[in-house]
Amino acid sequence: MFNFLTFKSLKNRKFTSLLCVLSIALSVTLFLGIERIRNGARDGFTNTISKTDLIIGAKGGPLQLLLYTVFHIGGAVNNIKVSTYNEIKSNPQIEWAIPISLGDTYRGFRVVGTDENFFNHYQFRGDKKVEFQTGNIPSDTFEVVIGSQVARKFGHLVGDPIxxxxxxxxxxxxxxxQTPFKIIGILKxxxxxxxxxxxxxxxxxxAIHxxxxxxxxxxxxxxxxxxxKENIEITQLTSFMVKLKSRIAVLRMRRSIDQYEAEPIMAIIPALSLQEMWETIGYVEQILLLVSVFVLIGGAMSILIALYTSINERRREMAILRSLGASSQNVFFLLLYESGLLVFSGCILGVVNLYxxxxFIRPWLETNFSIYLPIEMLSKTELYYLGAIFILGTMAGLIPAIKAYLNSLQDGLSIKI
Amino acid sequence: MTDAIRLQNCQFAYHKNTNVLNIDELTIKKGEKVFLYGPSGHGKSTLLNLIAGVLKASSGNVEVLGQDLSKLNQSARDKLRGEKIGYIFQLFNLIPYLSVKENIELPCLINKKRAQSLTNIEAQAMALIESLGLFDLTTKSVTDLSIGQQQRVACARALIGEPEIIIADEPTSALDEKNNKEFMKLLMNEWEKKKFTLLFVSHDERLKTYFDRTISLPEINRHV
Incomplete structure (x- = not known):
């Protein structure tokens, strides 16, 4: 009875029903989409570097050290001596070390001097390593490997001079x-x-200096x-990253570096610093969350309005149904079922829209905002959200349903026009 | 047990001390066709709501087909109505988003017992459509029907599943003279065939000639 009547009734008001479903779908898409972008941005940010236990550089602001070493933003006030790097690297607790030397740019993009350890050990987003689209690790003095955006922006190919x-x-x-470089590799x-x-x-x-x-x-x-290459002596570095053989040693190592006597240097734990930094800019995340909640409430309101405004014109219909043996409870559930069906269709359509x-926006987010959004199945949390949205939307239908129930009690079999 | 409807010392009030209905005795036998003369303002709606089991008497008895409605709960009364009573309104009887045939079959959908007595809902719906002259309209949208046609569809819907009681609440008062006569003729034809209990309510006293007996609501309702 419910299926048949609800389906026919919604079909009869197909324009309003469709608008209602679309508005729910839009809120669902926006809510889940914002959630995904929010999580993507956070994960992307806090996973910019992983597996590295410490970043070591000249004494100064910890945030600054993180910014120039990992994000290539700003610069170091002081460099550190290579002898310092060599001494720390030779510590038996160190598994690997990646030297970083900064200071120049290529058409606005940072130039990073490093060695093969960067290509072999640097990790991000969990256990992802740097991979080559084409070419190899630079080995000779004037060889260069470029990042994918650099290659894309200038249309560079392997062999191009820069x-x-x-x-x-x-x-x-x-x-x-006087010292042009030759591209020998492009990164993925x-x-x-x-x-x-x-x-x-x-x-x-x-050499270029x-x-x-x-x-x-x-x-x-x-x-x-x-x-x-064999004739060049390296004298200084900007900073370096290390991984220890045992995580337990990280704090002790950090303390000993902070107290290093030959030169004023410091160490930061990147995972910790990234987390701290995200928290300071994380209010954006809160705002996004708030926006998505309001969007949802708007969607629920649309159901409320669509059903509530139809209640009065359907008073007659309810009296007829009652005369045919329907109870007031039947009338109540008929309305509730309608809203449930609208919300359910809205959720399904919303998820389809989301994908x-x-x-479509994935490539754009990746290239412009470096937000990596994998197309994954709905997570458990998202399923909970959908459940909550379903309940919220159906609850919005509760108000018209109660109204219809009360009407039908009051009207009985008298037809109010 | 030959009474279809029986009211005894029946009173109803929406609020305390403001009885709208006070009937000592009203009995309608099974198979009787009764004209209930009820101008507006004499508790007509209340009486019909009581008989249909939508309202419950404040005191006294309302029996329908031997069942004391005051002893049934709301859902049992709704079931009894759905199963045993066909109801025709004055106007706007039809669900606008259903076709003529769907409207006629609707009572069977709402009340399963109404459907049980039928071996073939479709066949009976078609038979009613045939005998009420609605054949050309089967698949039409009900909003395209004239008022006369709508009332005939309502009549077919009340009759499907052969309920024992038909209550018609001013079914002809919105019709013109010609449609009025035609409707009465069809209704009486159906009564001849099925001999259901017919409670026909109207303020138009000219119609009483069609019926076995006339009851005047202003006379039996002592309150107003």
């Missing part, structure tokens, strides 16, 4: 045009700052022998 600019200000006018997209950087060897970083000891090019011609929308 010239690096001196300094990190966006309008850098001094270029290392990672949706992390890696995509927006170019990677050269530590030797390359030293030969004759720049005063801060500007001296103009002298450098003997090509000096550019040979449709994800499919």
């Amino acid at each position: 010239v690096i600019s001196h300094g990190i200000s966006s309008g850098a006018i001094m270029t290392h045009d 997209p990672t949706q992390t700052p890696i995509d927006n950087a170019v990677y050269i060897t530590l030797q390359g970083m030293e 030969f004759g720049w000891e005063t801060g500007t090019p001296s103009g002298e011609t450098i003997n090509p022998e000096r550019f040979k 449709g929308a994800l499919y």
Whole structure:
């Protein structure tokens, strides 16, 4: 009885019903979509770097150290000596160390001097490693590997020559045009700052500054022998990342680094710092959550309005049903069933829309905001949300249902027009 | 047990001390066709709601087909109505979003027992459609029907499943002279065939010639 009548009745008011379903679907899509983006942004951010236990650099702000080492934002006040790096690296508790040398840019993208450890050990989003689209790890002085965004933006291919600019200000006018690099590899997209950087060897970083000891090019011609990798001596680094053999040793190691006597250096635990940093900017997350809750309430209101406004014009219908043997409870459940059906269809359509929308905005979010959103099955939490939305929407139908119930009690078999 | 409807010392009040109905005795036998003269304002709706089991008497007895309604709960009264009573309103009898045939079959959908007595709902619906001259309208939307046609569909719906009692509440008062006569003729034809108990309520006294007996509500309802 309910199925037949509800279906026919909704079909009769198909335009209103459709609008109602669409409005619920829209709220469901927005709510789940915002949730996914929220989680994606947080996961993406806090997983920009993983498996690294400590980041070590010159004493200064911990946040600053995190920003320039991992996100390539801002710069270090001081560099550290290579001897420091070598000494800490030789500590038996260290599993691996990745040196980082910063200071130059390529057309606005950061140049990172590092060694093969970066390509072999750096991890993000859990256990993802840096992978090559094409090419190999740079080994010679003037070889460079570029991130996927850099390659995409300038249409670079392996073999292209590039010239690096001196300094990190966006309008850098001094270029290392005496020492062009050759692209020998392009990295796969990672949706992390890696995509927006170019990677050269530590030797390359030293070599482009030969004759720049005063801060500007001296103009002298450098003997090509000096550019040979084995002839280049590295003197300083910006920072380095380490992984310890045992997690338990991390805090002790951090303390000993903070008290390192030969040079003022400090260590931060990236996972912790990322978490702290997200919390300071996390109010955005709260606002998003709030917005999505309001969107949902709006959806529930649309059901309430659609059904409630129809109650009076359906008073007659309810009296007829009662004359045919329906009880007031039947009338109540008929209305509730209608709202339930509307919300249910809205939820289904909303989920379909969600996947449709994800499919289309995913590449855009990845390239523009580095938010990585995998197309996954609905999570348990999302199913709970859907359940809650279903209940909320059906509850909104409760008010018209109660109204119809009271009407039918009052009217009995008298037809009110 | 030959009474279809029996009221004894029946009183009904919506609020304390404001009785709208006070009937000492009203008996309608099975198979009788009774004209109930009821101008508005004499507790007509209340009486019909009591007989149909939508309202419950404040005091006294209302018996329908031997069942004391005061001893039944609301849901049992709803079931009894659905199973045994066919009801025709003055106007707007039909569910607008159902077709003519769906409207006629609706009582069988709401009350399973009404359907049980039928071997074939479809066949009986078609038979009623045939005998009430609705054949061309079967698949039409009810909103496209004239008022006369609508009342005939309502009549068919009340009759499906052969309920023992038909209550018609001013079924002809919205009809013109010609449709009025036609409706009465069809209703009487059906009564001849099935001999159900017919309680026909109207303020139009001219119609009483069709009936076995006339009861005047202003006379039996002592209250107003």
